[in-house]
Amino acid sequence: MEIIRPEVSTPQEADIAEGQLINSFISQCTSPIPDPDKWLEEDLKRNILLTTVDTALAWARQRSIFPLMFGLACCAFEMIGMAASRFDAARFGLDIFRWSPRQADLMIVAGTVTWKMAPAVRMVYDQMPEPKWVIAMGACTISGGTFRESYSVCPGINRIVPVDVYVPGCPPRPESLLYGITRLHAKIIKGTIDNPSLSLK
């Protein structure tokens, strides 16, 4: 607003000028200025939610995880049990297990990883598009488990790929894996647009 400086000589005249200014201002401001959302209909106005791009994207990602079908040993059966109707992973947006790493964004490594299998695990991980997450399921995957001292078993999947959530158990129950997935949700919601998987760069 333009500031009007009246040319006056005495304080009394200045007061009068100020009073005239205020009165004219009041007479201009009789009706409210329309809101920017006045073009919206009444129903829509009540349903608008303001948020940030980060939160909206992370929220969408969190509830639409496509896991990779990657069962290596007995843990795979608990993973299948989690996905099937009794435990119903679809409640958490974890709907379809993909066979192709190019269509997946969560790798549930379920089972003993041998050194002969390890290059394949790494290759599958590299083929997955960003952002991607990894759940290490079961004692063998986390640390080698019973086979830790073995000549043929990789002692811990985190030597091959970065792991987001560890689900212990031998094998973990489907409930444990579901809990692990809710912990993964808690991690995904913290992601930002330039670093969605919170990876160390």
Added chain:
Amino acid sequence: MVAINSEELGKRIAEVFTGSVVSADKEMLVVDSVHLFQVATYLKETPGLDFDYLTVVTAADYMEYFEMIYRMVSLKQNHSLILKTRLYSRDNPTVASLTPLWRAAYYQEREIFDLFGIKFEGHPDLRRLLLWEGFNGHPLRRDYL
């Protein structure tokens, strides 16, 4: 399926191949590793024995010697036999391959070569089966860490 009387069979084989039988009792027939292929050929091709089906080939490490264990079956005669042989060399244990007689021995001999380091002469493609090339040692040997 009836186990054949390997004690009697041992006497019969000792007559055919002199010095080939180490011991023979009711459970098993132990032969000399030099005569293994001849004995196996005899067992497969003699009418009345007809061991046409090799079910298991495996090995065991007793530190003094390696023992090769063959379990064979005759589907025609409905009897079975456990044949064993002992290899006393630890650095270079070698035995004749039975793959030319029974194709079933192919993968099991490769696996034994991989995990015990026993060499099979006459095997068509003796490579490691389970472990990767360049792996140091043979893990199922007793003295492997």
